[in-house]
Amino acid sequence: TDLQTSIGDFQFDNVFMNASGVRCYTEEDLDALAQSDAGTFVTKSATQAKRLGNPSPRYARLELGSINSMGLPNEGLDYYLNYALKFQEKHPGQWIFLSVAGLTMEENLAMAHTIEDSDFNGLVEFNLSCPNVPGKPQTGYDFDRTKEVLTNLFTFFTKPAGVKLPPYFDLAQFDQMAAILNQFPLQFVNSINSLGNGLMIDPETDTALIKPKGGFGGIGGAYAKPIALANVRAFSQRLDPKIQLIGTGGVTNGRDAYDLILAGASLVQVGTLLQEERPAVFTRLSRELQAVMQTKGYTNLSDFKGQLKTQ
Numbered sequence: 130t131d132l133q134t135s136i137g138d139f140q141f142d143n144v145f146m147n148a149s150g151v152r153c154y155t156e157e158d159l160d161a162l163a164q165s166d167a168g169t170f171v172t173k174s175a176t177q178a179k180r181l182g183n184p185s186p187r188y189a190r191l192e193l194g195s196i197n198s199m200g201l202p203n204e205g206l207d208y209y210l211n212y213a214l215k216f217q218e219k220h221p222g223q224w225i226f227l228s229v230a231g232l233t234m235e236e237n238l239a240m241a242h243t244i245e246d247s248d249f250n251g252l253v254e255f256n257l258s259c260p261n262v263p264g265k266p267q268t269g270y271d272f273d274r275t276k277e278v279l280t281n282l283f284t285f286f287t288k289p290a291g292v293k294l295p296p297y298f299d300l301a302q303f304d305q306m307a308a309i310l311n312q313f314p315l316q317f318v319n320s321i322n323s324l325g326n327g328l329m330i331d332p333e334t335d336t337a338l339i340k341p342k343g344g345f346g347g348i349g350g351a352y353a354k355p356i357a358l359a360n361v362r363a364f365s366q367r368l369d370p371k372i373q374l375i376g377t378g379g380v381t382n383g384r385d386a387y388d389l390i391l392a393g394a395s396l397v398q399v400g401t402l403l404q405e406e407r408p409a410v411f412t413r414l415s416r417e418l419q420a421v422m423q424t425k426g427y428t429n430l431s432d433f434k435g436q437l438k439t440q
């Protein structure tokens with residue numbers, strides 16, 4: 130069975146990749162992803178200038194996942210763009226993702242211009258869903274602002290692009306967001322980012338587990354699976370077929386990945402599990418997914434992608 134997949138004209142020999150923000154901050158991190166069994170990888174969401182992010186502790190492992198309020202620490206766009214340009218020279222035919230998360234419209238557009246004017250030949254993920262920068266609401270929850278950002282972006286941006294969305298919890302919101310996204314030449318939509326502004330408590334000290342924002346942070350891992358499945362499925366049912374889905378959230382084994390593909394995902398991103406198990410996890414996940422496919426008699430992803438049945 131093979132795990133190859135594609136987004137538009139971009140072919141990948143494996144359906145798995147990292148979620149932005151997990152083990153993708155430094156060149157060493159990114160090299161380790163490149164050497165793993167993952168089919169591709171995405172860089173940490175970049176701002177124009179390097180950021181230190183929020184004070185620690187800002188990440189904690191939970192019984193069923195993780196909580197994080199990193200605060201968008203990153204090396205700055207030029208660092209990741211330079212890495213990508215070097216990578217594509219050394220690995221022709223391998224396509225990677227750059228993630229950007231400007232804190233203002235101007236910053237997003239400035240970074241988009243920098244990328245547009247570069248020789249980068251991969252895909253760009255515009256992160257509309259960072260929940261952890263104090264005072265900055267998630268763009269993805271502001272429909273007018275989302276439409277404004279995408280309208281301004283696509284007046285000049287011609288490289289392959291997609292958006293990373295926060296989870297939605299209301300069918301009317303799926304309808305509204307899909308109606309906006311369908312107006313733009315997007316290659317993909319990536320659902321979901323972490324479940325924003327959760328809170329967990331240290332039982333010994335009755336203290337919030339992480340320091341930033343009084344302990345509020347994005348929730349990932351198994352907690353996120355049912356929300357991720359619903360968001361991938363809802364957008365798969367509503368978006369123009371030209372806009373493909375990337376499924377992110379709750380992948381702990383091959384079956385979880387299989388389920389995201391059933392819901393419509395063409396690529397599967399792994400966050401919390403990768404944080405806890407390192408890039409070797411892609412070898413395990415690939416083997417487990419192939420085993421599920423074998424039991425079903427499937428030999429490739431197109432045999433079951435988007436084929437979720439309902440009663």
Ligand SMILES: O=C(O)c1[nH]c(=O)[nH]c(=O)c1Cl
Pocket residue numbers: 150174197198199200201202230256258259260261262322323347
């Ligand atoms: O705090 C972060 O850096 C962060 N954390 C998340 O869970 N999602 C994001 O998009 C970002 Cl940008």
